[in-house]
Amino acid sequence: MKDLSEESPDLDAKISSIVEGGNKLDEEGKKPQALAAYIQAWELLPEPKLGWKLLTGWIAGSLYNFYFDNGDFKKSKYWAQAALAGRSSQRNTGPLIDLGMVCFELYEEGEAFRYFDEAYSIGKERAFKERPKKYLNFYLIKKNKNE
Numbered sequence: 001m002k003d004l005s006e007e008s009p010d011l012d013a014k015i016s017s018i019v020e021g022g023n024k025l026d027e028e029g030k031k032p033q034a035l036a037a038y039i040q041a042w043e044l045l046p047e048p049k050l051g052w053k054l055l056t057g058w059i060a061g062s063l064y065n066f067y068f069d070n071g072d073f074k075k076s077k078y079w080a081q082a083a084l085a086g087r088s089s090q091r092n093t094g095p096l097i098d099l100g101m102v103c104f105e106l107y108e109e110g111e112a113f114r115y116f117d118e119a120y121s122i123g124k125e126r127a128f129k130e131r132p133k134k135y136l137n138f139y140l141i142k143k144n145k146n147e
Helices: 009-027 031-044 055-069 073-085 094-105 109-128 133-146
Strands: none
Touching: 009 031, 009 055, 031 055, 055 073, 055 094, 073 094, 094 109, 094 133, 109 133
């Protein structure tokens, strides 16, 4: 993965500022403005969009969270896949858990289990920390049935 802060520090700073602003807007409940900021940041990201260390995952993760929190699971899944493709470390279980969660909500249980299983193999129950218990419970019950 390439590092935009090395290739174009000014653009990196601009994109980071936009995403930070979007996060603040989201926290303030200004959802349409937050979404506009995330989309603007994504559009500013040079091609290939999935190849930028930190920024790809951050922006895609922000868009995932936005759509997931608003119950638009199909769009959320797209952004969860982008965040997973753009993760800068194979040890980062967050994108795996996110993708598992959205698959669970879309009743795609086989896919959900697969992503949860990969995350669990890396981080055990810690990978599910700060997530609703229903996801870990689903995973553990299904895992015990498969053994």
